[in-house]
Amino acid sequence: MLRTLLIGAAMAVTAMPAHAEDFYKDKTITVVTSTGAGGSYDTIARMISRHMPRHLAGNPTMIVQNMPGGGNVLATNHMYNIAAKDGTAIATINNAIPLHQVLDGRGVRFDVRKFNWLGSTGNSNSVTTAWHTAGVKTIQDVMKKEIILGGTGPASSIVIFPKVMNVVLGTKFKIVTGYKSSAAVDIAMERGEVQSRAGSYESIVSKQPQWITENKVVFLVQVGAKREKTLPNVPLLTELATNESQRRMLQLISSPILLGRPYLAPPGVGADRVAQLRKAFDATMKDGEFVAESAKRKIDLQPISGDEVAKIVSETVDAPADVIAAARKVMPKKKKKKKAKKAE
Numbered sequence: 001m002l003r004t005l006l007i008g009a010a011m012a013v014t015a016m017p018a019h020a021e022d023f024y025k026d027k028t029i030t031v032v033t034s035t036g037a038g039g040s041y042d043t044i045a046r047m048i049s050r051h052m053p054r055h056l057a058g059n060p061t062m063i064v065q066n067m068p069g070g071g072n073v074l075a076t077n078h079m080y081n082i083a084a085k086d087g088t089a090i091a092t093i094n095n096a097i098p099l100h101q102v103l104d105g106r107g108v109r110f111d112v113r114k115f116n117w118l119g120s121t122g123n124s125n126s127v128t129t130a131w132h133t134a135g136v137k138t139i140q141d142v143m144k145k146e147i148i149l150g151g152t153g154p155a156s157s158i159v160i161f162p163k164v165m166n167v168v169l170g171t172k173f174k175i176v177t178g179y180k181s182s183a184a185v186d187i188a189m190e191r192g193e194v195q196s197r198a199g200s201y202e203s204i205v206s207k208q209p210q211w212i213t214e215n216k217v218v219f220l221v222q223v224g225a226k227r228e229k230t231l232p233n234v235p236l237l238t239e240l241a242t243n244e245s246q247r248r249m250l251q252l253i254s255s256p257i258l259l260g261r262p263y264l265a266p267p268g269v270g271a272d273r274v275a276q277l278r279k280a281f282d283a284t285m286k287d288g289e290f291v292a293e294s295a296k297r298k299i300d301l302q303p304i305s306g307d308e309v310a311k312i313v314s315e316t317v318d319a320p321a322d323v324i325a326a327a328r329k330v331m332p333k334k335k336k337k338k339k340a341k342k343a344e
Contacts, residue, residue: 023087023273024058032083032091034075036068036181040203041261044121044299045092048263048281051290055280060088068180071153072097073107080110085268087277090118092263095256096157098316102324103253103331106154113317116265116274117309118281122302123260124202125224126157127234128165129217134195139171139220139235142196146172150185150194157256158182158198160331161223161237164253167330169240183207196220201228206298224257249326255316260302262309278306 031049035041042064049062067075072094083089098112130136134147142165151159154177162173176194179185185197186208201222204211211217219234227236237254241247265277284290285303294301304312 022058024056024060027058027060027088029053029056029060029062029087030083030089031062031064032067032075032079032089033064034067034072034091034093034097036183037066038183039181040200040206040299041092041094042066042181043206043297044261047290047293047297048121048284051287051293052280052284055283055287056276068152070107071100071156071159073100073153076112077107077109079264079266080115083266085266087265087269087273090263090265090277092261094156095123095259095262096160097256098259098313099157099160099253099256100154102317102319103328104154112313113310114267115313116267116269116277117306117313118263118265118274118278119285119306120260120262120304120309121285122300122304123224123257124200124300125222125228125231126161126198126257127201127204127222127228127231128162128196128198128220129204129211130196130220131189131192131194132216132218133192134218136220137218139165139169139240142171142173142220143169144172146174147195148193149173149175149196149198150179150188151175151177151197152179152181152185153177157223158185160253160256161198162196164250164330165221165237168246168250201231202298202300209298223254225254245322245326248323249330252316252319252323252327253330255312258312259309260304262304262313281306 031045033041033045045064049064053059053062067078075091076093076097079091101108101112130147136142136145136147149162159175159177162175165171166173182199188194189197219231221237222228222231222234223237238247238250241250263281265274
């Protein structure tokens with residue numbers, strides 16, 4: 001009888017799932033980034049992949065997988081529908097994705113409210129710049145003169161903001177899309193293929209500081225909650241509104257900036273595993289070596305918790321109907337596909 005009880009107890013222990021602390025031992029976590037190599041999202045993801053493992057029990061390996069495409073929609077769809085749901089796949093996606101879901105929806109096969117948000121490395125205003133040879137000095141100048149602006153896909157904030165300015169403010173950005181990454185747009189501007197681009201101010205400071213020190217670019221407008229301290233004379237998008245309803249609409253369109261560079265795990269990951277990842281992400285943001293590397297790369301960290309990111313996402317998607325309707329009116333319309341002619 002005793003022997004039977006001991007065997008039964010042993011079998012029960014064997015059948016129990018591995019302790020949470022043992023799960024990540026000898027595991028590899030893939031960090032998907034919705035952008036191409038070389039940009040700020042990619043740089044920070046690779047930094048996190050080096051420092052976050054030591055804050056997870058089991059010290060797993062972390063690798064970065066670039067998955068650009070569809071204006072960041074490709075990677076977001078992958079994380080929602082395909083990625084492993086056991087905590088071995090996390091991602092950083094463009095902060096304009098929640099806005100794209102509510103205002104446009106092209107290619108969307110996800111609901112951002114159902115992701116497990118881990119946190120964000122912090123926000124930096126988006127700025128629209130013009131190359132010094134473009135012949136413009138202010139955003140008002142672009143209302144009179146057409147300049148060519150480079151972009152990636154329709155869901156990216158580097159395309160959304162200029163398109164909105166064209167409709168609401170009457171600017172004349174001629175938007176050329178199809179570039180693989182924001183870094184590719186930078187190269188195109190330096191080569192003279194395009195004259196303007198929108199993107200993170202922090203990215204310019206860290207990746208292209210010579211643009212500022214050598215006066216290679218002119219800052220036209222910035223998008224965010226408040227003006228960058230070093231750009232006190234560059235207007236916010238919301239400050240260019242001509243009435244209150246327009247201001248509220250532009251405030252919604254500016255919402256991605258509040259998210260900074262967010263990180264997520266797919267829906268379906270267990271609550272305990274999500275808690276592990278959130279705790280490790282928070283610890284990484286305070287890690288001395290990570291902070292030092294960020295400072296060396298001139299990346300300004302302003303971490304946001306997973307709960308706060310989830311709140312911002314929900315407020316964006318669940319914005320008042322009248323504000324959403326007004327924003328949709330100024331977003332670019334979907335192009336209708338031409339029907340093929342029937343053979344006679």
